[in-house]
């Protein structure tokens with residue numbers, strides 16, 4: 001008796017807790033489907049990060065998925081600042097390679113979504129051209145993301161595929177750049193997502209056969225099996241009559257549903273709405289589509305006369321030569337349509353009869369009950385590449401209401417029998433002139449900027465070329481030789497070719513080998529007129545390579561500063577792999593006949609130092625200075641984090657921060673001090689430049705990243721005050737800029753020693769953040785200093801404050817002062833800001849283009865180009 005009651009109790013509690021649990025799970029809104037495999041890989045990134053929709057992305061560097069490479073030569077690239085409309089994760093970083101690389105995903109067997117994220121504009125011109133394979137399937141072939149974005153006006157895009165992974169197989173994604181003799185193409189990817197899906201979601205599983213949910217092969221057969229050996233590519237997914245549905249609001253598979261009324265609906269339509277209605281799922285699983293898809297629809301409206309003479313029509317442009325799966329989602333959401341026979345229509349897919357009598361109520365047994373129907377249609381290639389797949393719904397005259405309804409559409413391309421999903425006849429992008437006749441191209445010179453990384457955004461290039469053209473015509477007329485020379489400096493992405501024939505090179509061809517005679521030709525036999533910089537290590541020449549088509553900086557080591565050839569090669573190999581928008585790229589090297597020569601990108605605007613003081617150049621605006629500092633900080637952050645062991649620059653200074661033609665700052669000479677190739681060894685043990693040298697390092701001779709942070713702090717003061725880091729001519733107290741600035745901060749007089757040009761132009765909030773940051777960088781002890789990442793973020797914040805102040809600037813000119821507590825608690829005052837904040841940028845500002853950097857007037861660019869032959873550049 002007692003036992004019995006205990007048992008009852010036990011069951012009662014058991015069921016109660018089951019019930020509670022059930023309710024708790026429902027309350028936290030678990031999606032209808034939980035994906036076993038749920039991988040989001042942020043390619044080219046070191047870090048794990050959260051996207052704005054709260055999804056976690058893992059960096060591919062050192063992840064278990066790869067990439068596996070033939071030669072370890074792919075590299076990560078960071079986008080130049082991108083348009084705010086483009087998400088930063090995963091689009092701000094990419095993996096690029098001139099040779100094949102593979103990601104391997106060990107996943108559970110079964111069908112998977114594979115989503116490939118591309119954002120081409122930030123990396124390159126027109127030179128990406130590649131094939132993507134998943135195992136034996138060809139997902140994309142002869143594909144160019146930049147051409148794709150060009151034709152679709154979207155800055156970034158996702159390609160979604162469905163692939164069935166067999167038992168004991170891995171999902172391998174291989175990226176293969178197209179190879180050609182004349183042009184080097186690369187492959188790239190920003191992000192990869194792999195997500196499981198239910199067996200019967202799109203594939204024809206045994207349960208779909210039992211339930212009779214097999215697609216109709218329109219015009220050919222009653223059934224079409226989407227069997228496991230096929231791959232699918234999603235081409236359209238619309239929430240008809242409703243707004244777009246973001247991945248996080250999908251049913252657990254992160255599908256994106258587009259807003260579905262405007263673009264593809266070709267006929268008149270109305271959108272019935274009933275916000276209070278509740279769906280009753282009884283015929284299909286909840287994971288098929290989000291509720292929002294079924295809660296909105298398009299119908300024809302109440303005009304019987306018109307309806308009986310027309311169709312509710314959608315058109316979807318597709319590639320020919322493939323089968324397409326068309327899934328139509330239905331749900332009767334109008335209360336007046338509650339019995340079968342009320343709204344009955346005929347469905348045509350691509351002008352062929354697909355369904356004689358479509359009656360949603362009779363399919364679903366009820367109103368408010370979601371349902372879907374699948375059709376497969378072959379779109380023949382009749383000589384045209386593209387064809388508009390039409391979906392026509394035509395009301396039947398025997399129905400009570402002459403109307404039709406549709407709630408959602410998905411269209412997938414099905415792979416052909418050889419597992420191919422790609423169009424066959426795409427031609428690689430190339431500039432007609434270059435491909436056809438090389439001699440036509442000789443007039444255009446350009447600077448090699450970072451291979452693959454610092455490439456110009458196409459839009460920027462076009463803008464600049466247009467501006468350049470306008471400007472020069474206006475100034476000189478189109479035939480002035482100066483005008484031509486001026487335009488030589490706009491890089492042309494097509495001409496960045498380093499011929500493969502002459503290049504016997506290091507692995508990866510990221511770094512080219514030059515013969516000494518090539519270097520001699522390039523520098524006119526080391527002609528002194530071509531020297532653009534000099535230092536303890538030797539001279540820097542401006543050189544022309546590739547039949548005079550490419551301008552480079554050629555650094556020739558003095559014999560005595562050289563080391564063993566072996567060490568030289570090892571270092572070069574390492575340096576050539578470091579690619580970043582904010583690093584000056586090493587293009588090649590030469591070590592013939594005892595020479596050690598490095599070939600770099602040529603930086604049109606010379607060194608940062610050259611634009612700060614003792615210079616004929618126009619002063620840089622405060623915003624420009626901030627942007628230059630941000631770029632340099634990013635470059636250093638990359639050095640500190642891109643490999644397992646941080647690369648410490650050891651010689652951060654304003655002459656090692658170079659500016660390209662777009663005023664993008666790039667850190668140069670990294671890795672050289674370690675090789676003993678730098679010009680300013682302070683002692684055999686401690687290396688660096690006086691004035692920038694970390695006192696903590698000098699004391700303890702222990703080098704850390706924080707030594708670079710110290711030097712960077714000095715650079716920040718130099719940028720703010722426009723004076724030398726070390727000036728022996730000044731009195732003792734003021735000689736060393738870092739310690740002088742710290743004294744001034746303590747005394748509250750820092751605003752008195754800033755560059756007079758900047759007076760009244762720095763917003764106080766920005767000034768405060770900047771000065772505090774610079775001060776913390778030059779802290780006595782390494783551990784007190786911020787990391788380069790902190791520096792980067794604080795500088796970006798300072799820039800935002802400045803931009804904000806400029807945007808909301810007060811027209812009244814009044815002195816604003818503020819005070820902050822310094823580290824030791826002493827207040828200091830500042831009267832930097834006198835209302836008028838706007839910088840006097842006289843020329844064209846192109847700050848809205850992708851790089852986010854602002855460009856001063858073309859006039860000032862011209863002046864600085866004129867003066868850049870001066871030997872202090874590259875010093």
Ligand SMILES: *[C@@H]1O[C@H](CO)[C@@H](O)[C@H](O)[C@H]1NC(C)=O
Nearest residue numbers: 033034035038055056057252
């Ligand atoms: C997938 O991973 C994300 C984290 O990135 C997590 O929030 C989500 O719950 C996971 N989804 C499923 C269906 O497992």
Ligand SMILES: *[C@@H]1O[C@H](CO)[C@@H](O)[C@H](O)[C@H]1NC(C)=O
Nearest residue numbers: 067068069070071072073507
């Ligand atoms: C590629 O890198 C991995 C890990 O650093 C190394 O084990 C492998 O040997 C390298 N392969 C080649 C071909 O250099």
Ligand SMILES: *[C@@H]1O[C@H](CO)[C@@H](O)[C@H](O)[C@H]1NC(C)=O
Nearest residue numbers: 068104135136169170171172
């Ligand atoms: C996928 O890659 C792994 C590791 O590289 C390899 O062992 C396997 O054979 C590949 N599978 C396919 C289907 O290519």
Ligand SMILES: *[C@@H]1O[C@H](CO)[C@@H](O)[C@H](O)[C@H]1NC(C)=O
Nearest residue numbers: 225226227228229230416417
């Ligand atoms: C899958 O479909 C293709 C094309 O319809 C067919 O050739 C193949 O034999 C099918 N495979 C299986 C396993 O049914």
Ligand SMILES: *[C@@H]1O[C@H](CO)[C@@H](O)[C@H](O)[C@H]1NC(C)=O
Nearest residue numbers: 302303304305306307309310
């Ligand atoms: C219905 O459509 C027909 C044909 O388009 C048109 O002539 C008629 O005016 C419409 N009726 C109403 C009430 O809009």
Ligand SMILES: *[C@@H]1O[C@H](CO)[C@@H](O)[C@H](O)[C@H]1NC(C)=O
Nearest residue numbers: 309310311348351352392394
């Ligand atoms: C509706 O579409 C079908 C298939 O495209 C076509 O045959 C039919 O003529 C159309 N009806 C009207 C009234 O436009």
Ligand SMILES: *[C@@H]1O[C@H](CO)[C@@H](O)[C@H](O)[C@H]1NC(C)=O
Nearest residue numbers: 334335336337338339340367
């Ligand atoms: C269907 O709707 C009509 C009008 O709203 C109503 O009069 C009728 O009772 C409903 N029939 C059923 C079976 O719900």
Ligand SMILES: *[C@@H]1O[C@H](CO)[C@@H](O)[C@H](O)[C@H]1NC(C)=O
Nearest residue numbers: 141142423424425426427428
């Ligand atoms: C890719 O493009 C090249 C150059 O046009 C062409 O030769 C090749 O056949 C194409 N490949 C495919 C599979 O279409």
